[in-house]
Amino acid sequence: MARPMTESHRRFLQIMMTSGIIELSKAKSLIRHCCDDQSAHAQLDEFIDVINAQLQPMFMQIRKGMSEDDGRQYYALVNMAETDVTRMSSDYADNELELFRKTMDLIVDSENGSASSTDILNCADSLQTKKMKKKEVEHVLNRLVQDKWLNEKQGDYTMSTRCIIEMEQYIRNVYQDLVKPCYMCHSLAFQCQMCENPECGIKVHLPCVARYFKSHIDPQCPACKEYWPHEIPVLRSESASQTAQPRENATPTPSGSHSRRQRKR
Numbered sequence: 001m002a003r004p005m006t007e008s009h010r011r012f013l014q015i016m017m018t019s020g021i022i023e024l025s026k027a028k029s030l031i032r033h034c035c036d037d038q039s040a041h042a043q044l045d046e047f048i049d050v051i052n053a054q055l056q057p058m059f060m061q062i063r064k065g066m067s068e069d070d071g072r073q074y075y076a077l078v079n080m081a082e083t084d085v086t087r088m089s090s091d092y093a094d095n096e097l098e099l100f101r102k103t104m105d106l107i108v109d110s111e112n113g114s115a116s117s118t119d120i121l122n123c124a125d126s127l128q129t130k131k132m133k134k135k136e137v138e139h140v141l142n143r144l145v146q147d148k149w150l151n152e153k154q155g156d157y158t159m160s161t162r163c164i165i166e167m168e169q170y171i172r173n174v175y176q177d178l179v180k181p182c183y184m185c186h187s188l189a190f191q192c193q194m195c196e197n198p199e200c201g202i203k204v205h206l207p208c209v210a211r212y213f214k215s216h217i218d219p220q221c222p223a224c225k226e227y228w229p230h231e232i233p234v235l236r237s238e239s240a241s242q243t244a245q246p247r248e249n250a251t252p253t254p255s256g257s258h259s260r261r262q263r264k265r
């Protein structure tokens with residue numbers, strides 16, 4: 001039998017509905033703020049389970065996931081009913097959704113989990129639904145960043161944490177074996193490094209690489225123990241206490257999928 005939501009649960013849910021995604025430490029402080037009862041915020045996961053039990057009949061769920069940028073944990077409010085980008089159709093026109101799908105194609109096909117604005121602009125010429133001008137493309141990309149579907153850094157676009165948490169099933173269905181989970185945390189990996197042993201080929205998120213090699217000095221693949229030829233990234237959020245330095249002679253190439261087989265549509 002599901003436990004009833006209190007005023008605190010309702011307030012927390014309202015904030016989740018407005019922001020879509022919140023960082024773990026913010027969630028903790030929110031619960032402290034929402035809960036008058038000091039014991040109620042002791043267990044964040046339990047607190048969220050109570051809300052999730054109430055959300056289930058509406059095919060909604062609050063889910064946890066990791067940011068590929070800084071390795072921090074986030075909670076996102078996920079619509080479980082839609083298994084496609086059509087979940088965004090109330091906010092985006094058909095050609096805008098097509099542009100978003102094409103951007104995801106570029107990101108999945110890339111070596112480093114990102115798509116350049118130039119490549120996205122180029123594929124806007126081949127939109128089937130309705131062509132877009134350069135200005136329109138830029139406007140849509142800005143909105144996708146604002147709505148937390150994409151991240152942008154110096155003209156390169158990556159999938160946001162919200163996008164990966166919320167679109168996980170869609171991405172697995174569409175891209176199948178073109179996408180791989182991270183060997184360390186088992187979430188889908190885009191901004192990652194890949195083992196170069198063809199027998200192995202595991203992928204590991206950049207923050208997961210940073211954490212793993214903090215306690216493993218030998219540059220060996222965690223799965224097959226072959227030489228790990230990539231530069232070990234430094235976690236920004238933990239960089240103050242970071243001791244592991246990039247190795248000399250390491251090739252700074254976060255590698256992606258070698259295979260570019262036909263994806264299922």
Ligand SMILES: [Zn+2]
Nearest residue numbers: 182185205208
């Ligand atoms: Zn990982």
Ligand SMILES: [Zn+2]
Nearest residue numbers: 195200221224
């Ligand atoms: Zn390996």
